[in-house]
Amino acid sequence: xxxxxxLDMTGLKKTYLVSNSKIVVLVVFFLCFGTKMVKAQPENxxxxxxxxxxxxxxxxxxxxxxxxxxxPNIDRLAKNGMYFENAYVTTxxxxxSRASILTGQYAHSHQVMDNNTPLPSHIPTFPVKLQKQGYxxxxxxxxxxxxxxxxxxxxxxxxVSFRGQGAYNDPTFNIDGQRSDHTGYTTDLLTDYxxxxxxxxxxxxxxxxxxxxxxxxxxDFTPAPRHQGHYEDLNIPxxxxxxxxxxxxxxxxxxxxxxxxxxxxxxxxFAAAGYGSYNRFFQLYSEAMLSVDxxxxxxxxxxxxxxxxxxxxxxxxxxxxxxxxxHGLIDKRVMYxxxxxxxxxxxxxxxxxxxxxxxxxxxxxxxxxxxLELAGSTVPSxxxxxxxxxxxxxxxxxxxxxxxxxxxxxxxxxxxxTTWGLRTQNYSYMTYEGIWSKYELYDMRxxxxxxxxLLGNIKYGHVYGSFLDKVERQDxxxxxxxxxxxxxxxxxxxxxxxxxxPNWEKE
Numbered sequence: 001x002x003x004x005x006x007l008d009m010t011g012l013k014k015t016y017l018v019s020n021s022k023i024v025v026l027v028v029f030f031l032c033f034g035t036k037m038v039k040a041q042p043e044n045x046x047x048x049x050x051x052x053x054x055x056x057x058x059x060x061x062x063x064x065x066x067x068x069x070x071x072p073n074i075d076r077l078a079k080n081g082m083y084f085e086n087a088y089v090t091t092x093x094x095x096x097s098r099a100s101i102l103t104g105q106y107a108h109s110h111q112v113m114d115n116n117t118p119l120p121s122h123i124p125t126f127p128v129k130l131q132k133q134g135y136x137x138x139x140x141x142x143x144x145x146x147x148x149x150x151x152x153x154x155x156x157x158x159x160v161s162f163r164g165q166g167a168y169n170d171p172t173f174n175i176d177g178q179r180s181d182h183t184g185y186t187t188d189l190l191t192d193y194x195x196x197x198x199x200x201x202x203x204x205x206x207x208x209x210x211x212x213x214x215x216x217x218x219x220d221f222t223p224a225p226r227h228q229g230h231y232e233d234l235n236i237p238x239x240x241x242x243x244x245x246x247x248x249x250x251x252x253x254x255x256x257x258x259x260x261x262x263x264x265x266x267x268x269x270f271a272a273a274g275y276g277s278y279n280r281f282f283q284l285y286s287e288a289m290l291s292v293d294x295x296x297x298x299x300x301x302x303x304x305x306x307x308x309x310x311x312x313x314x315x316x317x318x319x320x321x322x323x324x325x326x327h328g329l330i331d332k333r334v335m336y337x338x339x340x341x342x343x344x345x346x347x348x349x350x351x352x353x354x355x356x357x358x359x360x361x362x363x364x365x366x367x368x369x370x371x372l373e374l375a376g377s378t379v380p381s382x383x384x385x386x387x388x389x390x391x392x393x394x395x396x397x398x399x400x401x402x403x404x405x406x407x408x409x410x411x412x413x414x415x416x417x418t419t420w421g422l423r424t425q426n427y428s429y430m431t432y433e434g435i436w437s438k439y440e441l442y443d444m445r446x447x448x449x450x451x452x453x454l455l456g457n458i459k460y461g462h463v464y465g466s467f468l469d470k471v472e473r474q475d476x477x478x479x480x481x482x483x484x485x486x487x488x489x490x491x492x493x494x495x496x497x498x499x500x501x502p503n504w505e506k507e
Contacts, residue, residue: 045375045376046374046375047209048207048313049194049209049299051211051214051295052098052318053317054216055322057318057322058337060289072293073296074316077296077314077347081352082346082358082391084362085357085359086362087317087341087361087362088340088423089321089340089363089364090107090404091106091107091113091320091405091406092320092333092335092407093320093410094218095112098144098213101368103123103382104368104380106365108499109382109384109496112145113410114410114411116146118145123382124382126369126371127155127156127211129377130209130371130372130375134206135206135375136207137156138157138197138208140161140193140194141161142162142213151177152177159175159176159177165218166186168187168288169185170184171189186216187291187294188291190214190215190295194299195299198302199302212299214295217289221285221288223287224288234283236279239324239326240449241325241326241328241450244266248327251452251455252327252453252456254436255416258415260328264333265328312347314346315367315370316344316345317342318344320332320340320342321341322338333413334419335428335430342364358391363386366386366387367385368383370387370388372387384496401424402425402488403492404420404493405430406421417434417437418433418435420432422488422489425444426443427443427485428440428442429485429486429489436460440455441453441481441482455475468483
């Protein structure tokens with residue numbers, strides 16, 4: 001870490017490499033505060049628009065050959081940029097994931113482990129750092145960290161938000177500390193505020209950062225009036241692992257099957273919330289996505305009209321994935337791929353001249369470090385993610401080959417237990433705390449749909465001993481792999497200053 005009287009020449013060199021033309025950075029995805037550095041000239045600092053979608057599955061874009069969803073505006077950007085085929089979140093739940101984006105930290109570090117806890121004010125966030133770099137910053141949309149508190153948060157000069165999940169229609173927005181009732185559809189209204197912010201700041205010399213955080217496509221799914229009924233004749237195909245059969249649940253933990261008839265299960269009471277059926281549930285999910293695509297189109301059109309689109313970096317992300325009945329589940333939280341994997345891409349014609357797909361693991365905790373490096377700023381030591389800015393510029397970079405996943409049991413949604421997991425290029429390894437449950441291990445090369453739990457045959461809990469003890473005794477063949485993966489999981493938890501089991505000692 002640099003001392004206060006030192007200059008970060010590395011940061012200056014990185015800034016110099018950026019084109020001298022004015023750069024607009026559009027981020028649809030998803031700071032060493034004691035460090036003093038020379039501020040880059042405004043023309044070398046990118047404008048940044050960060051747009052985050054809520055609950056969008058990794059495959060829910062038409063350019064990925066999805067069988068029904070229509071996203072032409074997003075497609076035009078995604079297929080002409082750098083698409084990340086393996087983008088994930090470190091905790092698949094709204095508030096923890098959003099806190100990870102802002103802080104670059106795992107949930108065990110920032111302590112936002114549910115949808116009600118506010119983000120601790122002492123933790124550095126990248127928008128605060130951008131302000132100190134001379135950026136004019138704005139937040140528009142869903143915040144969700146801290147329950148019903150919709151008041152402006154540190155790091156933003158412009159604030160347009162709402163309480164909790166907000167409403168799809170006729171919302172009340174908090175605008176710079178003052179509440180105001182609005183008439184209309186929330187996705188459209190947020191987009192209009194975002195466009196106004198871009199147009200107002202594009203006229204100035206000060207670089208700007210905009211965080212557009214959509215409510216859509218979170219449940220309760222409510223499409224814009226113009227899109228209602230768009231998919232009503234569509235028969236939503238059920239995934240291969242939907243069936244309530246012994247074969248489908250073979251080797252799965254008991255708690256997975258028990259969720260089937262719960263709020264997060266494939267056979268939930270769809271009538272209770274007015275959906276009527278599984279089919280209509282996901283028809284509405286799909287219809288709500290259409291206005292999000294139009295929102296991206298409107299922002300793209302605004303940048304094009306301003307003459308900035310070719311110089312724009314577009315990074316697209318979702319706060320988590322979404323289960324559509326896979327393994328008998330709906331919603332997120334669990335470590336199955338459909339829950340933790342998200343769509344992500346970067347569109348930046350000035351640097352990414354040839355469309356490319358990357359296979360590296362990109363995480364939500366990487367967003368903050370990446371934005372800061374693009375802005376020519378230092379990255380605080382508190383951030384646990386990595387910057388992929390060099391990747392965008394076609395420069396060589398050493399990158400992770402595995403990552404830690406964590407989820408902490410929610411007192412308001414007790415169906416999913418605390419989870420510590422490891423995702424490698426070959427395996428997905430899931431362990432559970434505080435519940436009598438077998439672990440899960442999937443060979444992702446041979447079994448991408450995660451149907452064959454390689455630890456499903458382990459008998460556990462009938463006599464004293466840990467699950468790993470039983471694996472070593474009952475299946476020596478798989479034990480060597482499990483031992484290696486579990487050790488790597490422990491190493492990552494320790495590296496990120498986490499604790500796999502509670503520590504009740506006073507500090």
